[in-house]
Amino acid sequence: MKNIKVGIIGGAGYTAGELIRLLINHPEVHLDFVYSxxxxxxxxxxxxxxxxxxxxxxxxxxxxxxxxVLFLCLGHGNSIKFLEANPFSKRTKIIDLGNDFRLENDKKSMGMEFVYGLPELQRETIKRAHQIANPGCFATAIQLALLPLANLGLLDKDVHVNAVTGATGAGTSLTATSHFPWRDNNFSYYKPFTHQHLGEIYQSVRQLQNDFTSEILFMPNRGNFSRGIFATVYTHFEGSIEEATSIYQTFYKTAKFTSVSEDVLHLKQVVNTNKCLLHLHKHNNKLLITSIIDNLLKGASGQALQNMNLMFGFEETTGLNLKANYF
Structure with a gap:
């Protein structure tokens, strides 16, 4: 018998579609309603x-x-409005996939306190949480590239990030840059150095390295593929590649979905999975970290389900053992 009833708010978008697919195959979940x-x-x-x-x-x-459990798959800025207009039981656990509650100044609202839901950073806190602010997709990929260095206070210079996301990152609403004729065989940047996910990235880095005062220089790009994020991150690092590898493998030794690869990465390794794969490369005094995820899974719905598993004491990987669309 399936034990927990789940509702989804904002059911027509890409992230909701992926969440529905995951939930109906989860052995402990009954999908009670999808609101749209x-x-x-x-x-x-x-x-x-x-x-x-x-x-x-x-x-x-x-x-x-x-x-x-209530999953909020609403446009950014709409979650708090919905919760104000639609009260839920005190026992209802809430996982918000928007950005309303991710930052420290926003996490407390309406008598609730949202926990930032990056399991590799806050697994034990998530287990005790009643409300979760699910991380952004770019933020997930970039944080997982940086946190092992921040944990040892090794981010002592500016961090440079170049990351490309697929068309699903823009959502289902049609815009000038999401038309097929525009997107196909095309490439462009947007929101240079000002992307909205920077706030949560700085917040998590400073949670581990509170003296971090350098800049994170982030250039987000639109790719001509459907899904996935390919991020390259580089910063100053005086140690050897062997030392860097040891730092990352130690930090992620208990992580269920984040792994360090010896080989150069490509996006098909993670599309349709909840994985984050990392690769390290040393050049002079620079460390290059490649981080790849599926923006709709580890960057959204998969991570939300991972958080639900932690909150209810299920095995963290339940419902998330997915094979990449490699061929």
Missing amino acids: TSNAGNPISKVHQDLVGSLDIKFTDTVNPDVE
Whole structure:
């Protein structure tokens, strides 16, 4: 018998679609409702067509306030508005996939206190949490590249980041840069040095290295592929590649989904998985860290489910043993 009832708010987007796919295959979960005002009454499989034959429930515009877990898949800035208008049971655990509660100044609201949900940084705190602020996708990839160095106080110079995300990172709403003719065979940057995920990256780095005063210079890019993030990060490091490898392997020795690879990485290794793979390269006094994730899974819905597993005492990998779309 499945033990916990789960609700999803904002069910029509990419992250919700991935979350539904994961939840209906989780052995401990009953998907109670998927809320979408624009699709109420429509079969979920009409929107998320990969679920044809797997799911026969419909979107709803009402909620069950007594579900054990509520996932918020709303546009950034909308989660707090929804919670203010729709109270839930005190026992309902909330996992927000937006950015409303990620920063220290925003984590306390309406008598709740959100915990930043990066398991590699806060596993034990997540286990005790009642509300989770799921990290951003770029933030996840970049933090996992930097935290082992921050943990030892080794970030003593500026950090340079160049990262490319797939088209799903822009969401389902059509924009000028998400049209197929524009995106295909094309490449561009956006929000140079000012991306909204920088706040949470600085916050986590300073949680481990509180004297970090250098800059994180982040250049986000749009790639002409559907999903995934490929981030290259480099900064000053005087040690050897062997020392760097030892630092990273030690930091992630208990991590369920983050691993250090000896080989140069490519994106197909992680697409459709909850993995983060890291590769290290030393050049003179610079350490280059490559970090790759699936933006919709480890960067969103997969990590949200990983957090749910921790909150309920399930094995952390439950429902997340996924094979990459390698071929």
